[in-house]
Amino acid sequence: MASILSGFSNSYAQSKLISLNEQWKFSKDQTSAEKPSSGLNWQNLSIPHTWNAEDVIDDTPGYYRGTGWYKRKLKLDVSLKNKEVFLVFYGVNQEAEVYVNGKSAGKHIGGYTGFTVPVSRLLNHQDDEIQVRVTNQFNEDIAPLTADFTFFGGIYRNVDLLITEPVHFARNDHGSNPGIYMTTPEVSEGKARVQVKSLIENASAAAEKVQVQNELIDQQGLVIATAFTDLVIPAGQTITAVQEFKNISSPHLWSPENPYLYRIISKIITRKTNRTLDQVSSPLGFRWFRFDAEKGFFLNGQPLKLIGASRHQDYMGMGNAVPDVLQLRDVELLKKMGGNFLRVAHYPQDPQILEACDRLGILASVEIPVVNTITESAAFTQNCKQMQQEMIRQNFNHPSVVIWAYMNEILLRPKFADDKIRQAVYFKHIVELAQTLDSLTRKEDPSRYTMIANHGAFDSYHKIGLTKIPMIVGWNLYSGWYSGNIADFGQFLDRHHQELADKPMLVTEYGADADPRIRSFSPVRFDKSLEYAIRFNQVYLNDIIKRPFVSGAMVWNLADFNSETREETMPHINNKGLLTLGREPKDSYFLYQAYLLHKPFLKIASAAWKNRTGIAGSARLFATQPVQVMTNMKTAELFLNGKSLGMKEAVDHVCVWQVPFVNGLNKLRAAAENSTDELETDFKLQPFNLTDGLVPFDEVNILMGAKRFYINETTHQIWMPDQPYRKGGWGYIGGEAYKGTNNRMSYGSDKNILDTDQDPVYQTQQVGIKQFRFDVPDGEYELCLHFAELTGGAAKESLAYNLDNNHQKEEVKQRIFSVYINGETFLENLNLAADYGYTTAVKKKTRVTVSGGKGISLDFKAINGIPVLNALQLRKIY
Structure with a gap:
């Protein structure tokens, strides 16, 4: 290994970040020892890394x-012996x-904020070794305790x-850098x-x-203002310097439409030799704001x-160990959507997320992971305070x-439900913690607002x-989904305005x-179809936009994310994202573009639905199905294979046509003003009559007890x-369609089906079926039947978020x-349960001669x- 910064110059003008x-090695340690136990199996890897990328998506x-x-x-060059060296996580x-070299250099509690560890005194500048002990095991004194996301370790x-030089800007003030x-x-259009404040x-x-x-520099590189302060820094101490730039005339204001950024270049210069000891650059945006x-x-x-989205940090196949380019792309996709x-x-996320928000003009809130519940201990409170200060x-x-x-949904499933006296004490401690964190925040930063997010x-x-307690009340509302x-x-919004005026x-x-694989022409709550999500978001956006007292709204979520305890159609994934876990846009993403973009927008909604099927109309060679087009224009026209299907007016930014799809390739083209969008759909036409020969029968895949289509992406x-x-x-x-043992499911089950990754095939069923008939012509056929026992199995605690999930005893x-x-x-x-087990996919295939x-x-x-x-x-077959 080559030495780092060989020949590091003593006249180097600023700190060096490398x-x-x-070249890391990693091993799990089941013993949780304070030092690596002998016999560990080490693997080579690079950071970022999580040890949970795979085990959170299996059926165990x-x-x-x-x-x-x-x-x-x-291996550090010997020239660095007189420098200060830190590890930044x-x-x-x-x-x-x-x-470092077997000696403890520092500890940190909390998985979502950074920390800096000074290591200069432990280095030998020969063959130094860094070791980091990490645990993501449950600790009742560290938030989050429970949440609808996965606590990836690593x-x-x-x-x-x-x-750095011995004299430098302090890098370890609660991990700040x-x-x-x-x-x-003071900021206005006229002056700022x-x-x-420098440490x-x-x-x-x-x-x-x-x-x-300190120099204030604009985007053209011009120095707008300069401030100088002479100081004497005592040995072994940290002092604070405060400087001001007054009367900055006609500042360029920062906004979503024009995110103009200045820079502050900060330097420490030794008076002995006039040499620069340290230099850093920080972004500066002039803006003022208020919530009314x-x-x-x-x-x-x-x-x-304010309309935008919330974000979780994980990505398909990677857990939370996501490379920089993909993290930045998330903010770019939010901007492209029209979000502000x-x-x-x-929880606080990678520093690059807020850097991208600064650059792209996205306003933001940040929070610590006090989710669902607290621990009533001094250690829990202290750790929360530390997280808040670090954030x-x-x-x-x-x-x-x-x-x-x-705080987020801290009363969702409160402790001590069977002991109201004890629960009152618990509530008192929640309020005390909230007040402590709110007061701390207002003291740390009087210029910004505080907020708690509550459920409904x-x-x-x-x-x-x-x-x-907080300056702003946030509400997490899911009427028409989890409850109600x-x-x-809209009624809830009005109630807040009346009672908390x-x-x-x-x-x-x-x-x-x-679920991007599920479509429906008769969408209902909890069918997981894109069509239901579209209607849901239309209603919410309309209610938000027409009420001026609603400062803004953040859809949950920008992208799908991992939640290991979830089951449903795509186990271990929360599918509320406008983007998939791999960041492919869903129809709902296009809907937001239609609502939010100011430039002309037109998109055939089912862009990912490139393979369809349907039954031909009686004695017809086509099947009629709806097609949605998202637009911010008043009208649009749709063409099928070059023939116009007419103009339609947009209702809540959506135009709908009944399209007569023919067997094979269908070319759709939408047009409005000077905008167009095209989509090729391969349609598998099913015959109305299996024997009349008008449409030849080839194959069919049927979901029992279902009103939805399912596309196997593989x-x-x-x-x-x-x-x-x-x-x-x-x-x-x-027979009749299966209905689960709770009131929220209109049909089917949301249990995880074992031995398959095609859960929607098995989550609906016809119960009490007597017969199934295919009036196919004579020939040789392959028939495959699919079963799963949906009733029974191990009792599991329902998700706290399903507020009206009133399970009946199975x-x-x-x-x-x-x-x-x-x-x-x-x-x-x-006997499905005895022979194969509960909620287990069973597939039985045979050949039939007709x-x-x-x-x-x-x-x-x-x-x-x-x-x-x-x-x-x-x-x-033939």
Whole structure:
């Protein structure tokens, strides 16, 4: 390994920050020892890294929450012996201890804020070794305790080596980098004033006379103003210098439309030799803002409706160890959507996120991960205070940040529900913690607002006083999803305005699951279809936009994210994102572009639905299905294979046509004014009559008990809803669609189906089915039946977020039945639970020879209990 900074010049003008992401070794340590136990199996890797990228998406409950060790050789040039050396960590979840050459250099608690460890005194400048002990195991004194996201372990953000002169800007003020804090006490269109507070540290054994210099530089590189202060820094001490730029005339104002950034160049210059000891650059944006309980949010004196998204930091296949380019792309996608606000949830994220917000003009809130519940201990409170201070000081200089927050849905499932006296004490401690964090925040940064995000239990939060403490009340509202009806949303907003008339509000969360593989022409709550999500977001956006007292709203979520405890159609994933976990846009993303963009926008909504299927109309060679086009223009026209289907007026930014799809390739083109969009759809036309020859029968995939389509993204197979039997066609006879044991599901189950990654195939079923018929012509066919026992299995605690998830006790009855094909036994005495286990995919395939015009008839005979069928496929061989 080559030495780092060989020949480092003593006249070098500023601190040096060098990436240390490469050449690490890692091993899990089940013993959780204070030193690496012998016999560990080390693997080579680079940072960022998490040890949970894979085990959070398997079917085994839980994921590794324990200890891991990282180590790396560090060869520093001998010329650095007189320098100060630090290790800078930007995110380690959640407890870390750093060792240098076997000696402890520092510890850190909390997985979402950075920390800096001084290591100069422990280096030998020969063959130094860094070791980092990391654990993400549960600790009741460290937030978050429980949440709807996965607590990935590891060194999952970048690691840097920082080298400075003994006299330098203090890099370790609650992990801040570089220890410079800027405020704009006065800003208007005519003039502005800037205050710069610098922390200067002298790690040498002698006092040092220095000059602290700050330059204000515009985007053209011109120096607008300069400030100088002479200081004497005592040995081994840190002092504070405060400087001001007064009367900055006609400043360029920072806004989403014009995110103009100045720079402050800060220098420490020794008076002995006039040499620069340290130099750093910080962004500066001139803006002023206020939240008004009656009129909403104002930026630079103008009203601005804040609409954007919340963000989690994980990515498909990577966990939370996401490279820089993909993190930055998230903010770019939010800007491209037309959003002007990012709720950095539920924890501080990589520093580059807010840097991108500054650059792109995205306003932001940031919060610490006090989610769902607290621990009533002094240690928990102290750790929360530390997180809040670190969050504020590490992100202080970002003009994009307007809100610091510190609690989320803290009364969602409160402790001591069976002991009201004890619960009252618990509530008192929550309020005390909230007041402590709010007071700390206002003292740390009087220029920004404080906020708590509550779930929709208005009375609960108001009764114990949590609506009174923060400057802004945030509401996470899911009427029409987790609870209630979609019309309740607007009524809730009005109630806040009536009962908390002096308190500004934000809708900090709202959303509906949208599995990108599921479509429906009759969308209903909890079907996970993109179509339901579109309608849900239309209603919410309309209610938000038309109420001026709603300062803004953040859809939950910008992208799908990992939540290991979730099951549903895509297990371990929360599907409320406008983007997939791999950041592919869903139809709902296009809807937001239609609502928010100011330039002409036109998009065929089903851009990812490039393979469709449907049954031809009687004696017709086409199947009619709806197609949605998102636009911010009043009207649009749609063409199919060059033929106009007419003009349509946009209703809530969506135009809808009934499109007669033909078998094979269908070319769609939407047009409005000077904008166009095109989509090619491969349509698999199913015959209305299986034997008349108008449309040849090839294959069909059918979901039983369903009203939704499902697209297998791997095989490109399209599954369609079932139907009652119709002579000449196909369908079921007898039974009804399965309904789960809770009130929220209109049909089907949301349980994780084992032994498959195609859960929607097995999550619906026809219960009590008597027969299924295919009136196919004579020939050879492959038939495949799919089963899963949806009732029974291990009892699991329902997600706290499903507010009206009133489970009935599942009565597990024995289910044994036989299946016959054209009178011949196919499956005899099938017992799904006993033979295969609960919620386990069962696939039974066979060949069927059809002759004599009999078609295919499946008969289900009950032996004990009621027969079921989840799905079936039929493919003609010849």
